[in-house]
Amino acid sequence: MRSLIDILDLTTDEIEELIKVAGDIIENPAKYSEKCRGKKLASLFFEPSTRTRLSFEAAMYELGGNVIGFSEANSSSAAKGESVADTIRTVGYYADIIAMRHPKEGAPYVASLNCDIPVINAGDGGHNHPTQTLADLLTISREKGRFDNLVVGFCGDLKFGRTVHSLVGALSRYNNIKFVFISPDELHMPEYILEEIEKKGISYTETTDLEGAMPELDILYMTRVQRERFFNEADYIRLKDSYILTDAKLVNAKADLSIMHPLPRVNEISRSVDKDPRACYFKQVQNGKFIRMALILKLLEV
Numbered sequence: 372m373r374s375l376i377d378i379l380d381l382t383t384d385e386i387e388e389l390i391k392v393a394g395d396i397i398e399n400p401a402k403y404s405e406k407c408r409g410k411k412l413a414s415l416f417f418e419p420s421t422r423t424r425l426s427f428e429a430a431m432y433e434l435g436g437n438v439i440g441f442s443e444a445n446s447s448s449a450a451k452g453e454s455v456a457d458t459i460r461t462v463g464y465y466a467d468i469i470a471m472r473h474p475k476e477g478a479p480y481v482a483s484l485n486c487d488i489p490v491i492n493a494g495d496g497g498h499n500h501p502t503q504t505l506a507d508l509l510t511i512s513r514e515k516g517r518f519d520n521l522v523v524g525f526c527g528d529l530k531f532g533r534t535v536h537s538l539v540g541a542l543s544r545y546n547n548i549k550f551v552f553i554s555p556d557e558l559h560m561p562e563y564i565l566e567e568i569e570k571k572g573i574s575y576t577e578t579t580d581l582e583g584a585m586p587e588l589d590i591l592y593m594t595r596v597q598r599e600r601f602f603n604e605a606d607y608i609r610l611k612d613s614y615i616l617t618d619a620k621l622v623n624a625k626a627d628l629s630i631m632h633p634l635p636r637v638n639e640i641s642r643s644v645d646k647d648p649r650a651c652y653f654k655q656v657q658n659g660k661f662i663r664m665a666l667i668l669k670l671l672e673v
């Protein structure tokens with residue numbers, strides 16, 4: 372039974388196919404409204420979520436299926452000390468597919484080894500978030516019409532930013548991509564990811580200067596400094612407002628820049644930027660549901 376733990380579990384052809392199906396769902400929703408009749412999605416969120424959890428659940432309902440699950444670890448027997456393996460083995464008897472978020476890196480992989488139904492990683496600690504990447508790729512496809520020949524800037528918490536790690540992996544498979552990593556020194560991209568990029572011969576730069584990087588970017592992917600990943604509150608307070616995107620900081624940006632953010636945001640994009648036609652972050656939210664519908668169909672083979 373096939374799971375999605377890492378975005379690289381999907382080939383580029385499979386991603387193109389998911390994007391095509393998501394586009395068809397957007398155009399012809401009624402065609403898909405009974406596809407998952409009689410199927411159950413287990414939505415297991417051991418860590419908070421708004422977009423990912425609710426878009427998975429909306430996706431399954433719009434496919435005619437049902438949803439069971441929990442939205443916090445404390446309302447499951449994890450609070451009594453049950454292991455991920457035992458929880459998943461149990462859920463595997465009740466559901467047809469699992470979407471799972473967990474604060475520990477690798478937990479969805481462990482889950483996939485302990486049941487006979489597909490497991491979707493809905494975010495594991497500071498590691499990966501492959502379905503956010505699918506939402507991001509659908510958005511890039513609709514905004515830019517290509518994945519090749521792009522300069523992509525990632526700004527903010529690049530150390531713990533699982534959405535960044537997954538999207539960098541996905542875009543690394545396309546031609547003539549350049550990455551610009553914009554972060555405070557303490558939150559720079561993990562070395563293991565930089566080594567992977569270097570091995571593939573992909574061009575990248577690291578900087579602390581958002582405005583300096585702005586003019587060359589085709590995509591600016593802003594991220595939140597994540598309080599929940601810090602061991603020390605003082606470090607979070609010191610770094611949390613390192614980058615705040617304002618209209619003034621966009622004066623030298625390309626006219627067709629795409630401003631992206633996986634959300635939730637705190638302060639890192641000024642509310643006034645929401646009115647900029649280049650702001651795409653709420654399109655990512657909308658696209659998330661459609662691409663997750665396509666993914667559920669693929670993994671359930673319906």
Ligand code: CP
Pocket residue numbers: 419420421422423424494503633634635
């Ligand atoms: N982008 C994202 O994962 O948002 P949520 O934490 O609200 O699910």
